[in-house]
Amino acid sequence: EPLYIITPTYRRPEQIPELTRMSHTLMLVKNVHWLVIEDAAVATKQVTRLLERTGLKFEHLTAPMPEKYKQKKGAKPRGVSNRNRGLQWIRANATDGVFYFADDDNTYDIALFDEIRKTKRVSMFPVGLCTKFGLSSPIIKNEKFVGFYDGWIAGRKFPVDMAGFAVSVKFLLQRPNASMPFKAGYEEDGFLKSLAPFEPKEIEFLADNCTRVLAWHTQTKKNEPSAPLDMKLYGETNLVKLKQ
Numbered sequence: 001e002p003l004y005i006i007t008p009t010y011r012r013p014e015q016i017p018e019l020t021r022m023s024h025t026l027m028l029v030k031n032v033h034w035l036v037i038e039d040a041a042v043a044t045k046q047v048t049r050l051l052e053r054t055g056l057k058f059e060h061l062t063a064p065m066p067e068k069y070k071q072k073k074g075a076k077p078r079g080v081s082n083r084n085r086g087l088q089w090i091r092a093n094a095t096d097g098v099f100y101f102a103d104d105d106n107t108y109d110i111a112l113f114d115e116i117r118k119t120k121r122v123s124m125f126p127v128g129l130c131t132k133f134g135l136s137s138p139i140i141k142n143e144k145f146v147g148f149y150d151g152w153i154a155g156r157k158f159p160v161d162m163a164g165f166a167v168s169v170k171f172l173l174q175r176p177n178a179s180m181p182f183k184a185g186y187e188e189d190g191f192l193k194s195l196a197p198f199e200p201k202e203i204e205f206l207a208d209n210c211t212r213v214l215a216w217h218t219q220t221k222k223n224e225p226s227a228p229l230d231m232k233l234y235g236e237t238n239l240v241k242l243k244q
């Protein structure tokens with residue numbers, strides 16, 4: 001059964017390097033279908049080219065953040081329109097398998113994907129380098145779920161990271177109203193709540209009862225875009241220089 005990886009991405013100097021790294025991880029995984037969704041009005045052709053070179057089964061879609069959120073000061077709901085577009089694609093095209101929201105800048109152990117395939121309904125697992133605690137994870141004591149470890153609980157019913165859960169396609173298809181809210185900081189919680197009826201006691205715990213970290217919330221340092229932007233963005237600077 002296919003494993004759908006929903007990846008939001010957007011144009012910036014780090015975009016191609018992030019997607020290169022991530023694609024090389026996914027190239028080691030069997031039966032993945034990568035949904036790469038750009039927060040942009042028009043798909044970036046260098047991204048399409050990269051995707052074609054991977055040999056992976058993929059969709060390259062666009063879903064710009066609505067203007068009203070873009071103009072908001074402070075925290076923005078990053079990647080939300082992209083992920084909702086991914087859910088829409090799954091509803092229209094998928095019948096079985098599992099999906100996972102995988103941001104383009106995280107680090108994934110290929111063993112994670114074999115774990116995720118076991119998901120019957122909703123599964124969870126630890127994410128490293130996440131929040132001020134350095135880890136976000138369900139806590140299992142004597143084989144029993146006792147709560148969540150996360151540096152930012154914030155009244156959330158499901159205080160987990162985007163990279164810390166996976167959902168079966170069949171389970172989603174039975175919940176036509178499930179979606180991700182445009183609410184910065186509460187995207188995961190809002191989405192998981194929208195899967196109701198679904199309670200924390202029903203979570204399937206993966207990665208040896210949440211004792212193994214197989215995903216990390218790594219963050220790449222921001223780089224200054226310098227002229228000419230497009231060349232720098234897409235690694236063609238040297239090529240162009242050599243040609244001159």
Ligand code: UGA
Nearest residue numbers: 008009010039077078079082103104105161162163187219
């Ligand atoms: C934080 C949380 O730790 C994540 O669990 C959550 O997925 C994310 O915020 C979020 O806001 O959704 P953080 O590393 O700060 O993660 O966020 P980014 O990696 O900057 O963005 C999340 C995803 O959205 C990335 O895949 C990124 O490429 C994409 N994105 C970001 C856009 O599509 N548009 C943007 O303007 C910014």
Ligand code: MN
Nearest residue numbers: 103105218219
């Ligand atoms: Mn990130």
